[in-house]
Amino acid sequence: MDMSANNSTPKADFFDYQNPEWYRQFLLHMRYSVDLRTYEHFAGIVAKFLNSQLKFPQLRPEGDDSLADDVKSMRENGFCSLGKIVSDEELAEIRAHVDAGKAHDGWAPDKGDFLIADAPETVHVAHVNDDVVETTPHLARFASDPRVLARAQAFLGVAPTMMYHAVWWSLAGREAPQDAQLFHIDRHCYRFCKLFVFLTDVDMDNGPHVYAKGSGFNHVVWQRYEALKKLNPEKADGYMAMMRAQRKQDADVEDFFGAENIAYITGKAGEAFLVNTAGIHKGLLPKTHNRLVFQSLYTMLPTIKDKVAPIDNQRFWTEHAAAYGDAVPDDYLAYVNRLMFHHT
Numbered sequence: 001m002d003m004s005a006n007n008s009t010p011k012a013d014f015f016d017y018q019n020p021e022w023y024r025q026f027l028l029h030m031r032y033s034v035d036l037r038t039y040e041h042f043a044g045i046v047a048k049f050l051n052s053q054l055k056f057p058q059l060r061p062e063g064d065d066s067l068a069d070d071v072k073s074m075r076e077n078g079f080c081s082l083g084k085i086v087s088d089e090e091l092a093e094i095r096a097h098v099d100a101g102k103a104h105d106g107w108a109p110d111k112g113d114f115l116i117a118d119a120p121e122t123v124h125v126a127h128v129n130d131d132v133v134e135t136t137p138h139l140a141r142f143a144s145d146p147r148v149l150a151r152a153q154a155f156l157g158v159a160p161t162m163m164y165h166a167v168w169w170s171l172a173g174r175e176a177p178q179d180a181q182l183f184h185i186d187r188h189c190y191r192f193c194k195l196f197v198f199l200t201d202v203d204m205d206n207g208p209h210v211y212a213k214g215s216g217f218n219h220v221v222w223q224r225y226e227a228l229k230k231l232n233p234e235k236a237d238g239y240m241a242m243m244r245a246q247r248k249q250d251a252d253v254e255d256f257f258g259a260e261n262i263a264y265i266t267g268k269a270g271e272a273f274l275v276n277t278a279g280i281h282k283g284l285l286p287k288t289h290n291r292l293v294f295q296s297l298y299t300m301l302p303t304i305k306d307k308v309a310p311i312d313n314q315r316f317w318t319e320h321a322a323a324y325g326d327a328v329p330d331d332y333l334a335y336v337n338r339l340m341f342h343h344t
């Protein structure tokens with residue numbers, strides 16, 4: 001045995017005390033590996049640890065009297081409505097900026113950039129380019145609206161971490177749904193939720209967000225499985241197979257959750273909702289008009305998988321203060337936005 005070599009090998013280096021990468025990979029692995037029955041318990045441990053370090057009290061914006069009911073609805077149904085949070089003037093400014101910017105196919109970026117008016121027929125979902133999203137007025141402020149952060153915090157059990165802002169078009173007139181237009185679940189973190197702000201009017205024909213109520217918690221998924229197993233073992237296996245499949249058939253989702261529990265979330269341009277997309281969901285393929293949506297993602301910990309793109313947006317801090325005063329303490333706001341904006 002050659003004992004003269006130093007102990008630097010790829011494996012030894014990867015698991016070096018100083019290498020953050022293995023800690024990151026370990027956290028990611030836990031996300032997919034924790035037993036479904038105890039998933040919430042594990043998420044609670046993560047929240048407890050973070051709170052012991054952060055010590056941020058629960059945000060309670062003045063006059064916000066539906067916080068408790070909304071969080072209850074997020075837990076029981078999977079989502080809550082925030083009503084109209086964007087004025088018509090703001091909408092017009094947002095639209096002017098977005099319409100003038102380029103977009104790309106969210107699932108095939110190699111197709112290149114295009115103006116939405118020239119979107120190729122093969123594109124179903126056109127993501128507005130990052131440089132356009134970053135410079136669109138108002139969006140960053142909505143994402144840190146005290147009511148939004150308060151709900152995200154109460155739902156997650158800890159002050160949220162903002163992972164990204166995204167804007168995309170779901171294009172009408174395409175024949176069959178694709179990707180996120182089919183039922184699926186997201187797995188960004190142990191607990192997470194997303195803010196959706198409709199930037200066009202959305203009715204049943206224009207791409208509502210569709211959600212299977214009560215599908216958002218792993219332990220509940222497991223309880224349903226156990227209950228079903230007693231009544232009908234074969235059906236229980238079918239249910240688990242559906243939960244594991246990446247894309248879920250409409251008929252299965254309706255069968256297992258009940259057609260009455262499939263919610264179609266529509267709304268006027270400027271209306272917003274928060275949703276736990278760990279539950280089964282999709283954006284229904286729009287028939288008549290293109291749908292434009294703004295989204296931000298709130299997690300307990302950085303997700304590792306989502307791209308982190310720091311934005312130089314000094315406007316954000318002054319705009320936020322002008323809109324919401326000191327409803328969100330400075331250190332709280334800086335923590336929430338630490339991956340996205342530099343605080344000065």
Ligand SMILES: O=C(O)CCC(=O)C(=O)O
Binds near residue numbers: 277282
């Ligand atoms: O477009 C939608 O309504 C759903 C998109 C989606 O699956 C997501 O944002 O996780």
Ligand SMILES: [Fe+2]
Binds near residue numbers: 180277
């Ligand atoms: Fe999704």
